[in-house]
């Protein structure tokens with residue numbers, strides 16, 4: 189820290205992303221990326237002609253992409269907001285809707301970025317503990333009179349709540365915004381998008397980073413009432429009007445037009461998930477029920493930190509957090525069948541070594 193940093197940020201603890209080793213020597217199961225490349229049409233869309241236009245700013249309104257998303261999800265262009273990754277969307281949510289008088293609540297075990305933004309804006313916030321087996325109890329959020337962020341499926345647990353449970357939360361907090369972070373919704377969960385037309389205070393957040401194999405392109409989007417989208421726009425135009433670059437815009441439009449390719453990839457991930465859970469079960473692992481492209485699992489013989497280290501030494505990266513309630517557990521991204529077989533083989537080796 190330099191002596192010039194504002195005192196406001198002296199105690200700020202920044203988010204720590206999962207390791208991104210640049211040497212590609214690892215089987216990378218630590219940041220929930222897709223193991224599959226973008227659809228071939230994406231390669232054609234990000235072409236020389238598009239690169240030749242990089243001297244020009246992109247459309248600040250992102251009209252063509254918002255139109256494509258609106259058609260895909262059966263909503264209007266006015267219902268859609270684009271962000272540079274859903275992390276930026278979260279930033280705008282905290283910036284726009286939360287303050288001293290409008291505190292925010294989220295689950296105590298959830299996406300690690302939520303408390304970072306709350307601290308960045310010095311917001312009063314509550315972390316509502318999960319129940320037994322990391323289950324989120326919807327009634328804990330009903331009528332609490334706070335803004336709310338819930339990841340569904342939750343991270344890093346992979347557990348889901350139902351649309352009707354989400355509806356209870358949204359309906360009972362009419363004076364506050366409820367943001368449902370659906371980063372992992374396309375791996376077997378049920379999206380709450382059908383509720384958007386019914387509730388002005390619901391914001392659904394999705395990303396191109398996981399299901400749509402575009403983590404490197406940085407694109408997230410929100411679907412919500414035109415009033416909420418207008419508020420987010422105000423934040424965007426006060427921060428960075430051109431937040432989505434041309435190449436990502438072109439890639440994303442091609443992505444949406446190739447839904448079948450991505451749906452097939454998701455089916456493979458779900459098959460590999462079932463396979464991995466079953467194989468781990470044979471080794472005595474306990475795994476939470478997951479509707480995401482990752483699993484949260486606990487080894488009977490070694491704690492999470494030891495397993496993480498031992499796997500890393502054998503060239504497999506998974507995610508582990510040094511936090512008491514989840515210290516026993518590791519989050520493992522579901523990759524290709526080949527990647528999962530390497531992972532399982534290394535796990536068997538480690539169990540053999542500890543005896």
Ligand SMILES: *Cc1c(COP(=O)(O)O)cnc(C)c1O
Pocket residue numbers: 220272273274275276299339343369371394395396397403406407408
């Ligand atoms: C990965 C993830 C995000 C961030 O996604 P980007 O669009 O890559 O910024 C947001 N929320 C949750 C729960 C995530 O797991």
